[in-house]
Amino acid sequence: MIRAFSPFLALRYLITRRINILGVLGVAFAVWAMLVVDGVFTGFVRDIRSNVESSAPPLLLTDLPHDSSFTVFHDALFDDPDVVALAPRLRQHAMLQPIRQDQRTRAKRGSNQLDFDHTKNGFAMLIGIDPLLETKVVSMSAWLRRGSNEIARYGRDESPSKVFDEPDEERLAEMLLPDRVEWDMRRRAGMPHDPDINNHRSSLPGMLMGWRRVFNLPHIQDGDPFEVVCASFPGGDGENGALSMRTTQKPFASAGWFGSGNRMFDAVTALVPIEPLRTMLGHDIDDLTSIPLVTDVAIRPRDGITGNELIALQRRLEKKAQAKLPEGSKPCSVLTWQEQNSVYLKAVEQEHAMMTIVLMIVMLVSAFVIYATLHMMVVQKIKDIGIISAVGGSPRGIGSVFLINGTVVGVLGSLLGVAAGVMSAIWINPINDWLYANYRIELFPRETFDLQGIPCHLEPSWVIAVAIGAIVLSIIVAFIPARKAARMNPVTALAFE
Amino acid sequence: MSTILRATGITKNYAIGKQQIPVLRGVDLSIKAGEKVALLGTSGAGKSTLLHLLGLLDAPTSGTIEYDGREVQSLPVGERARLRHQQVGFVFQFYHLIPELTALQNVLLARMMDTSVLQYWGKRKQAKASAVEMLQHVGLGERLHHRPTELSGGERQRVAIARALIAEPKIVLADEPTGNLDSATAKEVVDLMFTIQQERQLAFLLVTHDEGLATRCDRIIRMKDGYVVDQDLTSDEQAR
Numbered sequence: 001m002i003r004a005f006s007p008f009l010a011l012r013y014l015i016t017r018r019i020n021i022l023g024v025l026g027v028a029f030a031v032w033a034m035l036v037v038d039g040v041f042t043g044f045v046r047d048i049r050s051n052v053e054s055s056a057p058p059l060l061l062t063d064l065p066h067d068s069s070f071t072v073f074h075d076a077l078f079d080d081p082d083v084v085a086l087a088p089r090l091r092q093h094a095m096l097q098p099i100r101q102d103q104r105t106r107a108k109r110g111s112n113q114l115d116f117d118h119t120k121n122g123f124a125m126l127i128g129i130d131p132l133l134e135t136k137v138v139s140m141s142a143w144l145r146r147g148s149n150e151i152a153r154y155g156r157d158e159s160p161s162k163v164f165d166e167p168d169e170e171r172l173a174e175m176l177l178p179d180r181v182e183w184d185m186r187r188r189a190g191m192p193h194d195p196d197i198n199n200h201r202s203s204l205p206g207m208l209m210g211w212r213r214v215f216n217l218p219h220i221q222d223g224d225p226f227e228v229v230c231a232s233f234p235g236g237d238g239e240n241g242a243l244s245m246r247t248t249q250k251p252f253a254s255a256g257w258f259g260s261g262n263r264m265f266d267a268v269t270a271l272v273p274i275e276p277l278r279t280m281l282g283h284d285i286d287d288l289t290s291i292p293l294v295t296d297v298a299i300r301p302r303d304g305i306t307g308n309e310l311i312a313l314q315r316r317l318e319k320k321a322q323a324k325l326p327e328g329s330k331p332c333s334v335l336t337w338q339e340q341n342s343v344y345l346k347a348v349e350q351e352h353a354m355m356t357i358v359l360m361i362v363m364l365v366s367a368f369v370i371y372a373t374l375h376m377m378v379v380q381k382i383k384d385i386g387i388i389s390a391v392g393g394s395p396r397g398i399g400s401v402f403l404i405n406g407t408v409v410g411v412l413g414s415l416l417g418v419a420a421g422v423m424s425a426i427w428i429n430p431i432n433d434w435l436y437a438n439y440r441i442e443l444f445p446r447e448t449f450d451l452q453g454i455p456c457h458l459e460p461s462w463v464i465a466v467a468i469g470a471i472v473l474s475i476i477v478a479f480i481p482a483r484k485a486a487r488m489n490p491v492t493a494l495a496f497e
Numbered sequence: 498m499s500t501i502l503r504a505t506g507i508t509k510n511y512a513i514g515k516q517q518i519p520v521l522r523g524v525d526l527s528i529k530a531g532e533k534v535a536l537l538g539t540s541g542a543g544k545s546t547l548l549h550l551l552g553l554l555d556a557p558t559s560g561t562i563e564y565d566g567r568e569v570q571s572l573p574v575g576e577r578a579r580l581r582h583q584q585v586g587f588v589f590q591f592y593h594l595i596p597e598l599t600a601l602q603n604v605l606l607a608r609m610m611d612t613s614v615l616q617y618w619g620k621r622k623q624a625k626a627s628a629v630e631m632l633q634h635v636g637l638g639e640r641l642h643h644r645p646t647e648l649s650g651g652e653r654q655r656v657a658i659a660r661a662l663i664a665e666p667k668i669v670l671a672d673e674p675t676g677n678l679d680s681a682t683a684k685e686v687v688d689l690m691f692t693i694q695q696e697r698q699l700a701f702l703l704v705t706h707d708e709g710l711a712t713r714c715d716r717i718i719r720m721k722d723g724y725v726v727d728q729d730l731t732s733d734e735q736a737r
């Protein structure tokens with residue numbers, strides 16, 4: 001039973017003692033920080049995840065041995081009822097250089113610090129794709145739209161590439177540009193071309209580059225040619241036991257820009273049709289001994305597949321693929337989009353976890369503020385404790401005065417913090433814009449992570465958990481001074497000066 | 498008349514370090530309903546200590562305290578608090594009002610000790626009315642909403658008296674209630690206390706250094722060094 005005097009006195013003290021404001025503000029601040037910082041991080045992680053998700057195929061068969069053939073896996077994998085589409089992928093390191101005389105930029109030869117910005121040095125990760133199949137696994141039109149949008153954000157107008165709109169399947173397989181475009185380009189670049197535009201048929205395979213490369217190249221028009229250089233180790237030893245290495249070189253025509261949403265991917269990758277790339281690696285389709293080379297297979301499972309079914313599917317496909325590999329091959333794996341990017345995603349999640357720990361400490365500090373203010377109040381109120389005893393207050397009721405006081409401080413602080421947190425979450429972008437416009441202060445490095453605004457997502461369950469957590473913590477912390485008050489000897493308390 | 502409070506063989510030691518200092522060395526006394534008793538004695542005789550023990554604020558080292566024939570000294574603290582609330586009203590030399598509360602709230606607080614929040618909420622109007630009435634009775638009808646710091650010493654002591662009486666105790670334990678007042682004010686306060694005592698037939702145990710005041714009581718108990726040295730009826734009472 002709560003005696004009537006406990007809440008009555010608790011509220012009186014609360015109103016008349018200014019020090020309680022400190023406790024309320026302490027809790028409010030902690031709750032606010034908890035909500036805003038975590039909200040930004042949650043939003044950030046969600047954005048990052050959705051960016052990463054859109055940049056990766058739902059499933060990817062990878063870790064295949066050198067010289068794997070697509071046909072070997074195709075039937076075995078496609079057989080599975082849960083598989084909807086398959087697309088071959090061929091990954092290959094390469095260098096690329098614009099060909100046109102006036103556009104040539106040399107790769108940097110070295111600088112005074114390590115330069116890992118691959119958009120500057122001509123390094124590229126080529127991914128050979130089969131345009132006919134790839135579009136069934138990954139939303140290529142979304143990639144092209146995103147590429148153009150991202151570039152537009154930096155004030156440059158690039159309409160989305162139309163390379164996949166080509167109706168002729170044979171031309172699409174090579175990602176050829178329209179005849180007129182290529183003829184124009186050849187003329188500009190001083191490359192051999194038929195004097196009559198109508199006789200020209202495009203022959204340079206197209207190449208889509210990640211949009212981040214756009215700023216480190218001279219102005220590239222559709223069809224501008226690039227020299228692509230691949231180095232490969234075809235296997236077997238060369239003269240005198242030295243490793244034999246083959247470099248091949250082939251012109252490609254720029255077909256536009258893509259944006260997957262994954263920063264690294266968009267900086268390094270260039271998409272090329274798979275057949276010309278296979279040719280460069282010594283597997284020309286017209287060569288009788290050649291195989292349809294792949295390093296990975298992108299897989300789309302059926303829609304609405306559940307998490308457990310997906311895991312089962314992964315293991316099943318791994319088994320099926322492994323069965324097709326030569327005896328003694330290393331195990332291949334089928335990875336989800338999360339697993340394909342696990343290092344990056346884990347790093348982001350870990351940052352989130354670290355931040356949460358820091359916030360917990362902020363919360364503990366604010367709990368200590370409550371403890372300190374209540375403790376101070378108990379000391380200041382020792383005489384009152386004696387008085388209440390003398391008029392018949394029970395120790396339990398006296399303890400309750402301070403417990404209630406602490407609880408109310410916790411509740412008020414929580415409410416205030418939640419209100420401030422929710423408002424901040426709603427207004428964070430306008431506030432940030434205003435700060436930036438007036439003081440050049442950024443609350444969050446949007447540029448670093450390629451985000452349009454500060455992402456902020458408040459999970460209602462988190463808001464409730466934080467609010468209740470703060471209140472519970474306040475009560476726990478108030479318990480100590482409350483007990484001290486309850487155990488005080490009334491006579492000593494009365495004599496206290 | 499019935500004995501409402503009886504103390505037998507009360508001793509109290511205070512521990513200072515390892516040493517036990519005896520403050521009360523075996524006190525016997527009893528108080529009847531409606532009786533006014535003065536407690537006199539030199540400073541340090543143990544009067545206040547005795548009062549605290551009788552009011553159940555502290556437990557004696559040995560001896561028994563009976564209220565209406567029931568031994569209460571070893572009841573659990575919560576029970577003792579309840580009994581204190583029901584039976585005893587304290588008045589102190591230094592008023593002991595809570596500075597955050599107005600006169601009215603200080604008095605009302607004493608009504609809230611034994612009722613739950615809901616019970617109190619149900620009868621809060623009555624409680625307030627009776628507190629206002631009590632304050633009017635002690636002559637503070639115009640001072641209801643003053644804080645203790647905004648009241649004179651005499652007024653503060655009137656508030657303390659109102660607070661001691663609001664829960665309708667059977668006995669009032671007053672520890673030098675006029676010790677801090679000038680003689681004119683002291684007389685007013687004492688007159689007020691005795692009037693109310695008469696009206697309500699309260700028992701009164703009054704610690705004082707004022708012989709004149711003591712003689713207005715029915716009985717005088719004298720203490721010295723932790724003993725009761727003398728219990729006699731005052732001439733008033735003898736005359737009766």
Ligand SMILES: Nc1ncnc2c1ncn2[C@@H]1O[C@H](COP(=O)(O)OP(=O)(O)OP(=O)(O)O)[C@@H](O)[C@H]1O
Nearest residue numbers: 511512518520538539540541542543544545546547
């Ligand atoms: N908490 C305590 N610890 C130790 N000794 C105490 C304590 N309280 C009181 N005493 C001692 O007990 C003795 C009696 O004190 P008490 O206050 O009862 O005297 P008193 O008769 O009321 O005196 P006065 O007339 O001055 O108020 C004193 O010697 C005092 O020092």
Ligand SMILES: [Mg+2]
Nearest residue numbers: 544545546672
């Ligand atoms: Mg005394």
